[in-house]
Amino acid sequence: MTATEWITDAALILVVFRQLREGRLDRKTFLIPLAIVAFVAYSYLDTIPTGGNDLVLIAALMAVGAVLGIAGGIYTRIRALDGHLLIKAGAVSAILWVVGMGARMGFQVWVEHAGGADDVARFSLAHHITEQQAWVAAFVLMALTEVVTRVATIYVRSRTHKALQPVAVLDRAA
Numbered sequence: 001m002t003a004t005e006w007i008t009d010a011a012l013i014l015v016v017f018r019q020l021r022e023g024r025l026d027r028k029t030f031l032i033p034l035a036i037v038a039f040v041a042y043s044y045l046d047t048i049p050t051g052g053n054d055l056v057l058i059a060a061l062m063a064v065g066a067v068l069g070i071a072g073g074i075y076t077r078i079r080a081l082d083g084h085l086l087i088k089a090g091a092v093s094a095i096l097w098v099v100g101m102g103a104r105m106g107f108q109v110w111v112e113h114a115g116g117a118d119d120v121a122r123f124s125l126a127h128h129i130t131e132q133q134a135w136v137a138a139f140v141l142m143a144l145t146e147v148v149t150r151v152a153t154i155y156v157r158s159r160t161h162k163a164l165q166p167v168a169v170l171d172r173a174a
Contacts, residue, residue, distance in 0.1 A: 013101045017094070037143055041140055045137060048137045049131050054131070060138075061139060065142035069148065076154055
């Protein structure tokens with residue numbers, strides 16, 4: 001792994017640790033993780049292979065990313081205080097985020113430095129994965145899907161929270 005890959009992976013993991021402390025839900029909440037995965041996609045996603053079962057591999061890992069992202073968004077606490085929404089990643093959300101990002105990092109280290117390349121090559125041959133780029137695309141799109149679905153889930157939940165907030169204020173006044 002290059003220094004840029006280590007930094008990018010670490011940055012993605014640190015994004016959720018930033019949210020372990022309760023903080024204001026603002027544009028940075030959405031833009032920082034989206035900017036990081038956009039950079040990763042731009043840097044590593046040259047093509048999306050379509051031969052053999054490449055798309056099956058890609059779709060499967062994207063589905064895993066979607067499950068992790070939605071669950072992470074659901075297990076992120078959102079509450080209102082003084083007219084602002086506050087966000088705090090719960091333990092489950094943080095664990096899911098680290099599992100998703102860490103699994104990708106671990107797979108890359110295993111393939112590049114721990115003898116996993118031969119196992120991946122055998123798996124690819126047996127399952128008709130036609131090229132190495134399929135693995136790259138699958139993991140990049142998994143990360144992108146995890147981030148987008150997590151951010152989207154938090155956004156939808158925040159909009160729902162804002163829509164319900166005036167009703168709750170009126171109920172207390174009555």
